[in-house]
Amino acid sequence: MNFIITTPLYYVNDKPHLGSVYTTIICDSIARYKRLRGEKVLFITGVDEHGLKIQRTAFNNGVSPKEHCDEISEIFKKNWLKWNISFNKFIRTTSPEHEKVVHEFYEKVKASNDIYMGEQKGWYCVGCEEFKDNPDNSPSYKCPIHKKNLEWKNENNLFFRLSKYQKAIEELIQDPEFIEPKERRNEIINFVSKGLKDFSISRTNLDWGIRVPDYINHTFYVWFDALLGYVSSISSDDNKYSLDSSIESGWPANVHIIGKDILRFHAIYWPAMLISAGMKPPKKILGHGFLTREGQKMGKSLGNVLDPENLLKKYGEESVRWYLLKDISLGSDGDFQDRRFVDIINNDLANTIGNLLNRTTSMSRKWFNNQTPPLSEKNNNELITLANKSTKNFLTYFDNFKIDKASNEILVFATNVNLYLNKKEPWSLIKDDKNINEVKLIIYNVLEATRIIGTLIRPILPEFSIKILYQLGENNIENKDWEENLKWGLLPESRSLPKPIPIINKLDYE
RNA sequence: GUCUCGGUAGCUCAGCUGGUUAGAGCGGCGGAUUCAUAGCCCGCAGGUCGCGUGUUCAAGUCACGCUCGAGACACCA
Numbered sequence: 001m002n003f004i005i006t007t008p009l010y011y012v013n014d015k016p017h018l019g020s021v022y023t024t025i026i027c028d029s030i031a032r033y034k035r036l037r038g039e040k041v042l043f044i045t046g047v048d049e050h051g052l053k054i055q056r057t058a059f060n061n062g063v064s065p066k067e068h069c070d071e072i073s074e075i076f077k078k079n080w081l082k083w084n085i086s087f088n089k090f091i092r093t094t095s096p097e098h099e100k101v102v103h104e105f106y107e108k109v110k111a112s113n114d115i116y117m118g119e120q121k122g123w124y125c126v127g128c129e130e131f132k133d134n135p136d137n138s139p140s141y142k143c144p145i146h147k148k149n150l151e152w153k154n155e156n157n158l159f160f161r162l163s164k165y166q167k168a169i170e171e172l173i174q175d176p177e178f179i180e181p182k183e184r185r186n187e188i189i190n191f192v193s194k195g196l197k198d199f200s201i202s203r204t205n206l207d208w209g210i211r212v213p214d215y216i217n218h219t220f221y222v223w224f225d226a227l228l229g230y231v232s233s234i235s236s237d238d239n240k241y242s243l244d245s246s247i248e249s250g251w252p253a254n255v256h257i258i259g260k261d262i263l264r265f266h267a268i269y270w271p272a273m274l275i276s277a278g279m280k281p282p283k284k285i286l287g288h289g290f291l292t293r294e295g296q297k298m299g300k301s302l303g304n305v306l307d308p309e310n311l312l313k314k315y316g317e318e319s320v321r322w323y324l325l326k327d328i329s330l331g332s333d334g335d336f337q338d339r340r341f342v343d344i345i346n347n348d349l350a351n352t353i354g355n356l357l358n359r360t361t362s363m364s365r366k367w368f369n370n371q372t373p374p375l376s377e378k379n380n381n382e383l384i385t386l387a388n389k390s391t392k393n394f395l396t397y398f399d400n401f402k403i404d405k406a407s408n409e410i411l412v413f414a415t416n417v418n419l420y421l422n423k424k425e426p427w428s429l430i431k432d433d434k435n436i437n438e439v440k441l442i443i444y445n446v447l448e449a450t451r452i453i454g455t456l457i458r459p460i461l462p463e464f465s466i467k468i469l470y471q472l473g474e475n476n477i478e479n480k481d482w483e484e485n486l487k488w489g490l491l492p493e494s495r496s497l498p499k500p501i502p503i504i505n506k507l508d509y510e
Numbered sequence: 511g512u513c514u515c516g517g518u519a520g521c522u523c524a525g526c527u528g529g530u531u532a533g534a535g536c537g538g539c540g541g542a543u544u545c546a547u548a549g550c551c552c553g554c555a556g557g558u559c560g561c562g563u564g565u566u567c568a569a570g571u572c573a574c575g576c577u578c579g580a581g582a583c584a585c586c587a
Contacts, residue, residue, distance in 0.1 A: 011587035359546035
């Protein structure tokens with residue numbers, strides 16, 4: 001059984017921004033975690049390539065929509081590789097695989113009698129080519145973008161019978177596991193309680209999209225198209241890609257990770273569409289918060305947008321990962337502060353964990369012939385208890401998507417190990433030969449604790465984890481069972497330790 | 511306008527169903543130590559718990575009002 005996790009399919013109107021990096025990093029760590037726990041993971045990401053905005057952006061750049069999409073999609077894909085994202089599928093909504101699945105899906109929904117031709121009417125901005133919300137003063141209201149009066153317009157569109165699924169959706173969102181965090185769930189419940197209305201799924205003024213089979217001048221509107229990428233991606237690499245083979249390969253998704261801005265579509269429209277097609281709704285929708293910058297909203301007009309590419313170059317992907325995963329509680333808004341960023345990386349990764357590794361391996365090498373100490377006796381010690389406790393907490397937190405708390409648990413343990421070391425003072429004990437056995441035990445214990453720290457951090461910072469374990473003389477880490485390696489006492493005695501080198505350099509303020 | 515969530519030390523936040531001197535991390539200051547990436551460890555830091563009123567023997571923790579911030583109120587990735 002696959003564990004299916006998705007990022008949103010990012011809109012290729014522009015290059016990846018920090019928000020999409022954030023979402024994707026969250027997904028990546030969860031995907032890695034599940035794999036380490038022995039699950040077969042299908043981590044899906046991709047791009048949404050249709051729509052008026054893209055058509056227009058391409059036109060403005062003097063290229064065809066196809067060329068534009070090819071270019072930006074490639075940028076996205078390469079970008080995720082640069083960030084060391086372990087995705088399994090990258091779906092493009094302009095791909096033939098996707099188009100086929102959309103058509104098959106449409107037929108199923110149609111067969112359920114949930115598609116009908118209706119009239120979309122409302123106040124329309126010619127400049128935006130969009131229907132606007134109806135403000136009270138619509139006739140005199142001016143579109144803020146184009147400064148023009150709105151026009152009343154009727155347009156024939158295909159509609160999806162969402163109203164029919166009022167009850168089904170109410171039942172679905174009743175489950176507290178379905179939408180997280182709670183605050184967002186309340187909003188959705190509130191919204192649904194006011195009654196669901198049918199929504200349009202096609203457009204006639206739009207060329208850049210998937211054609212609706214029965215109506216030659218209609219293309220599918222964004223939600224009917226893009227969300228289906230989650231499904232079509234599953235069988236996209238098969239020889240015989242199809243809706244059915246996608247379903248057979250593991251639908252439904254276990255979790256959609258999304259920004260809070262697109263929650264409603266994922267928590268209401270999407271499940272209803274799936275039920276209509278006789279498919280299962282996703283098991284969970286997890287909406288994370290937005291990122292601000294030094295307390296302010298990021299925006300082009302403010303000129304304070306943080307370019308992820310710069311961050312990557314300046315700090316490296318794992319530092320950014322640590323900051324985003326450890327310091328921001330998943331679901332809440334998070335603030336990106338340069339000063340805090342530097343402090344956190346230096347404190348957590350370099351001082352607390354990095355230095356712990358460095359001091360323990362140094363002692364061991366110095367006193368035990370460049371090796372881990374030989375033991376004459378095994379012992380019970382407080383670090384075993386602490387390790388077991390932190391490991392257990394870590395797993396529980398991660399299982400509940402509390403990645404920040406899980407990360408912090410590693411830090412708690414590392415601090416405890418530093419504490420243990422300071423209390424035992426092996427550097428004092430070693431001065432007297434009769435203490436040698438005790439020193440052996442102490443050093444073994446802190447090395448072993450550090451090994452567990454290095455193992456635990458793996459789904460959060462994969463490279464950092466490997467570096468730690470390598471310094472402890474571990475090899476072939478990829479092929480070892482992760483959970484098994486969380487158990488105490490696996491560090492071999494008298495094993496050669498490489499010369500310690502800092503596994504992470506401290507950052508400086510600008 | 512209606513509704514939801516939040517406003518706790520310089521910063522980021524914990525504080526469950528009300529109960530001894532309000533907590534953590536980071537920053538700042540001082541100390542101790544040397545195995546280590548000037549690091550780890552120890553101590554200090556005196557914050558009207560947004561404002562006001564009320565309920566109560568007792569409120570950061572409940573009720574009401576106000577204020578500030580974020581968000582939802584259907585076609586905006």
